[in-house]
Amino acid sequence: MKILVDADACPAKQIIENVAKEYGKELIFYCDINHVLTISYGEVKYMDSGFQSVDMKIVNEVSDMDIVVTQDYGVAAMVLGKRAFAISPKGHIYSNDNIDKLLFERHISGKVRRGGGKTSNPKKRKAEDDERLYKNLKKLVSTS
Numbered sequence: 001m002k003i004l005v006d007a008d009a010c011p012a013k014q015i016i017e018n019v020a021k022e023y024g025k026e027l028i029f030y031c032d033i034n035h036v037l038t039i040s041y042g043e044v045k046y047m048d049s050g051f052q053s054v055d056m057k058i059v060n061e062v063s064d065m066d067i068v069v070t071q072d073y074g075v076a077a078m079v080l081g082k083r084a085f086a087i088s089p090k091g092h093i094y095s096n097d098n099i100d101k102l103l104f105e106r107h108i109s110g111k112v113r114r115g116g117g118k119t120s121n122p123k124k125r126k127a128e129d130d131e132r133l134y135k136n137l138k139k140l141v142s143t144s
Contacts (some may be wrong), residue, residue: 002026003141004058006070007044008035011125012089012133016069017041019137028061067140073102085140089127091132093140131134 003020005015007029017039020027027042030051047053055070059078061066070076076086076094086094086123094102109119 001067001141002058002063003027003042003067003069003137004062005029005074006054006058006068006072007031007037008054009071011037012069012130013022013037015130015134016137019134019141023138025139025141030058067137069137070118073099073106077103087133087136087140089133091135091136099119111114 003016003025005016005028006105008031010076017027021041028041029037029039030043031037031044032047032054033046034049037044055072055075058068062079062082062084064083068075068079068084068086069089070086071078071088077099080094080096080099112119
């Protein structure tokens with residue numbers, strides 16, 4: 001089991017590193033060549049900056065029981081289909097029970113924006129998000 005991170009826009013890299021190191025799990029951060037990551041544990045894999053290149057690399061490399069950290073519902077849906085776990089950088093666990101609703105909400109928001117409407121921005125990161133990520137990532141690591 002390994003932890004794969006969609007790291008282009010992941011604000012909680014240190015928390016993820018700490019959990020992976022604590023449990024001795026392989027950790028891989030994926031980002032495009034326009035980002036520079038410095039980490040103390042794990043590996044960084046750089047992809048071309050093409051459309052969804054990082055997302056597709058993660059989906060192609062994920063295996064049963066791996067954990068993927070992503071805020072992209074599409075990536076989460078694809079890795080769930082490969083019998084892996086998915087969790088957001090804010091610590092929300094994606095599951096077969098909630099992914100359809102999340103994808104539908106994303107679709108509706110896109111339609112509203114394309115029609116000239118406005119949708120709300122994501123909420124700012126809080127200390128509770130860090131705590132939830134730490135707790136739920138540990139939960140996934142210890143159950144897989």
